[in-house]
Amino acid sequence: MEYYHIPSSVEETLSIADNYSGNYTYFAGGTDIQIYRKQKLDTHDHIIDLSRLDELKSITVNKDHLHLGAMTTLDDIISSDIINSNYPLISEAAKSVATPVIRKTATIGGNLLVNNRCIFYNQSKEWRDSIGSCLKDKGDICQVTGGNKSCYARNVSDTATALVALESEIIFLTPSGSIQKPLTELYLPCGIKSNELDEHSILTGITIPIKAEKWWYRKLRLRKTLDFTSLTVAATVDSDRIARICLNGVSMSPVLIKEALKSLTLESLIKQARKNCKTVENDLMPLKYRREMINVYLKECWETLH
Amino acid sequence: MKSKITKLSINGFEHIVLVNPDETLVFTLRERLNFTGTKKCCDEGTCGSCTILVDGIPVLGCLTPTVRCVGKTIITIEGISSKEDLHPVQKYLVKNGGLQCGFCTPGVVMTAIPFLDEHPNANREKIKEGLSGNLCRCTGYKKIIDAVENAGKELKV
Numbered sequence: 001m002e003y004y005h006i007p008s009s010v011e012e013t014l015s016i017a018d019n020y021s022g023n024y025t026y027f028a029g030g031t032d033i034q035i036y037r038k039q040k041l042d043t044h045d046h047i048i049d050l051s052r053l054d055e056l057k058s059i060t061v062n063k064d065h066l067h068l069g070a071m072t073t074l075d076d077i078i079s080s081d082i083i084n085s086n087y088p089l090i091s092e093a094a095k096s097v098a099t100p101v102i103r104k105t106a107t108i109g110g111n112l113l114v115n116n117r118c119i120f121y122n123q124s125k126e127w128r129d130s131i132g133s134c135l136k137d138k139g140d141i142c143q144v145t146g147g148n149k150s151c152y153a154r155n156v157s158d159t160a161t162a163l164v165a166l167e168s169e170i171i172f173l174t175p176s177g178s179i180q181k182p183l184t185e186l187y188l189p190c191g192i193k194s195n196e197l198d199e200h201s202i203l204t205g206i207t208i209p210i211k212a213e214k215w216w217y218r219k220l221r222l223r224k225t226l227d228f229t230s231l232t233v234a235a236t237v238d239s240d241r242i243a244r245i246c247l248n249g250v251s252m253s254p255v256l257i258k259e260a261l262k263s264l265t266l267e268s269l270i271k272q273a274r275k276n277c278k279t280v281e282n283d284l285m286p287l288k289y290r291r292e293m294i295n296v297y298l299k300e301c302w303e304t305l306h
Numbered sequence: 307m308k309s310k311i312t313k314l315s316i317n318g319f320e321h322i323v324l325v326n327p328d329e330t331l332v333f334t335l336r337e338r339l340n341f342t343g344t345k346k347c348c349d350e351g352t353c354g355s356c357t358i359l360v361d362g363i364p365v366l367g368c369l370t371p372t373v374r375c376v377g378k379t380i381i382t383i384e385g386i387s388s389k390e391d392l393h394p395v396q397k398y399l400v401k402n403g404g405l406q407c408g409f410c411t412p413g414v415v416m417t418a419i420p421f422l423d424e425h426p427n428a429n430r431e432k433i434k435e436g437l438s439g440n441l442c443r444c445t446g447y448k449k450i451i452d453a454v455e456n457a458g459k460e461l462k463v
């Protein structure tokens with residue numbers, strides 16, 4: 001029996017996934033999920049490696065839409081002239097992920113689906129065993145809040161922040177056909193089941209409809225490289241003067257504030273952001289500091305948008 | 307999971323080896339094939355010391371599934387040069403004092419070589435960024451960057 005599958009078409013992928021329903025893990029680049037395998041946080045028997053799905057490696061522009069295949073690497077995005085000149089926000093976000101070497105393997109699809117993180121969860125098995133596992137790790141209590149209802153593990157996808165601010169849609173294939181929907185609808189406000197991509201489906205691509213007239217992007221992290229985000233903010237203003245401000249790394253899913261620029265004020269922007277971000281003490285940077293930095297980033301961002 | 311007979315091309319030679327579907331390239335190279343030049347340090351993508359070339363592209367050996375590399379060309383630090391004839395990146399690391407304990411060095415070399423191929427005109431800032439995934443606990447980086455800068459100049463002429 002094979003445990004490691006390397007299909008060469010999307011159809012073949014779905015049929016293997018169907019065979020091992022509930023007991024497989026997709027590897028795109030593998031740069032996120034591989035660590036969960038080592039830490040025994042992902043224990044499915046079968047690995048389905050998507051790296052030979054050449055049909056999902058593409059950057060195309062048609063009818064004013066940019067389309068990215070899910071298996072396009074972050075490095076391909078950063079080196080693309082089309083993206084750099086028309087969608088600089090996307091390359092800026094991609095450039096802020098991990099390291100140059102990792103970005104040669106890491107894919108945009110994998111980045112959108114990167115696992116939610118928490119300092120009590122992203123640890124070795126021995127570490128977790130020593131304090132008792134939490135809700136996200138089949139335990140019965142959240143180590144951060146002491147409660148037993150919700151998990152607040154953070155969505156840390158940097159490119160999702162940018163792509164949500166660009167009103168992107170995702171396309172995924174299910175056995176009954178292809179479905180397209182807004183990227184915001186992919187994410188669920190839950191640290192455990194953080195996206196609603198179900199068994200039997202595969203993310204195939206992302207479509208970006210708008211070009212930003214103005215944009216702003218920043219990521220807060222301990223070092224300029226390597227580190228996951230403690231707060232990422234991406235913002236755009238389109239030709240109809242609609243502002244879209246997305247915050248990530250501070251809640252279970254990306255938080256979007258979308259409003260006509262003329263009715264939005266900085267005070268209401270900060271108020272909405274602080275209200276919608278379910279920020280808890282589960283990052284290396286202290287909670288108080290991260291909350292304060294939401295204000296700082298939004299103030300800076302406001303100066304560019306306005 | 308059951309081991310699998312796997313054929314790998316490493317530094318120009320074919321190797322046939324029993325591989326666990328869940329194992330990563332740095333494990334196979336070091337523990338099964340004795341290619342101990344490649345170092346394993348963090349084992350979770352955060353230090354760069356396990357960098358290897360697969361089809362010419364630098365990848366982290368600790369994150370790359372070995373089975374993914376079947377049919378591809380793997381080059382490790384052992385395949386870069388002979389003892390007498392060092393690659394310019396290696397030569398300048400020695401000349402400029404770009405190493406102390408040397409543990410990070412194979413990873414630095416395997417990152418710097420494809421980086422200079424791709425960015426022959428890279429300035430210091432770009433070199434720093436290119437090597438930003440390679441941690442070194444000894445040198446303080448300056449001499450590593452000097453070495454890569456000098457190697458870049460030599461490779462251009």
Ligand SMILES: Cc1cc2nc3c(=O)[nH]c(=O)nc-3n(C[C@H](O)[C@H](O)[C@H](O)COP(=O)(O)OP(=O)(O)OC[C@H]3O[C@@H](n4cnc5c(N)ncnc54)[C@H](O)[C@@H]3O)c2cc1C
Nearest residue numbers: 026028029030031032033098106107110111113114203351
């Ligand atoms: C040192 C280090 C630093 C990092 N820094 C960052 C960072 O700053 N920001 C950040 O966002 N990430 C970071 N990462 C995590 C990771 O490298 C990136 O998120 C990367 O973009 C993930 O892409 P991948 O192709 O490797 O995904 P994978 O690891 O292959 O997959 C991620 C998840 O998505 C699923 N998946 C992937 N593709 C599909 C698909 N097409 N359909 C359905 N499911 C799919 C996988 O099953 C898995 O659950 C870092 C990782 C390391 C090791």
Ligand code: SF4
Nearest residue numbers: 118134142143151152
């Ligand atoms: S927020 Fe609580 S339940 Fe969720 S991963 Fe962290 S400790 Fe576990």
Ligand code: FES
Nearest residue numbers: 347348349354368
């Ligand atoms: S051992 Fe692979 S990056 Fe550290």
Ligand code: FES
Nearest residue numbers: 406408442443444
């Ligand atoms: S020389 Fe010791 S880690 Fe770099």
